[in-house]
Amino acid sequence: MVKPVKCVAEKIGKFVAGMRFFVLVPIIGLAIAAVVLFVKGSIELFYFINELIYGIERTEIEISIIVEIVEIVHLFLVGTVLFITSLGFYELLIQPLALSPWLQTHNIEELELNLVGLTIVVVAVNFLSVIFDKNDSNLAVYGLGYALPIAALAYFMKVRSGIAKQTS
Numbered sequence: 001m002v003k004p005v006k007c008v009a010e011k012i013g014k015f016v017a018g019m020r021f022f023v024l025v026p027i028i029g030l031a032i033a034a035v036v037l038f039v040k041g042s043i044e045l046f047y048f049i050n051e052l053i054y055g056i057e058r059t060e061i062e063i064s065i066i067v068e069i070v071e072i073v074h075l076f077l078v079g080t081v082l083f084i085t086s087l088g089f090y091e092l093l094i095q096p097l098a099l100s101p102w103l104q105t106h107n108i109e110e111l112e113l114n115l116v117g118l119t120i121v122v123v124a125v126n127f128l129s130v131i132f133d134k135n136d137s138n139l140a141v142y143g144l145g146y147a148l149p150i151a152a153l154a155y156f157m158k159v160r161s162g163i164a165k166q167t168s
Helices: 004-053 058-092 106-131 139-167
Strands: none
Touching: 004 058, 004 106, 058 106
16 A cells, blocks of 8 residues: 555656746746847847938937937847846756856846846836936926835845845
8 A cells, every 4th residue: 555655656746846847938938038129129229220320310319329229228138137037947947057157047036136127227218218208397206206116126136135145
């Protein structure tokens, strides 16, 4: 009687261990999303350079260039963070990869901090777009609305990274 129970326990253990491969769905999804953002950013960069060379009006050149460049770089940054998150999930839940030390993920807190940092950048870039939009006159309300989540997330990052340093 002991033998069948042990056999069932082994099968359940193998099944549970094999479930970690379900994480391949978000890993592949994040990698595809990163590639899509890289392609979109590249296309927008190509159109921006084309517009810059051939057809931009001189009156709005400075503000337009700044906003466009920041938004294009923003696409590449988000894509990069998604790709690093995809690699991190793979490393943590499937198997370690031979990566540069700065790309290696050692715990889930590192992935959380990457995501929170990304959120701060997204909010900051959105606010930058509002600043350069000439139609909005009430920047104080927007500034406060954007500053509060940024401050809360920055505090979360500080506390979380402090906890991670204490435990390591």
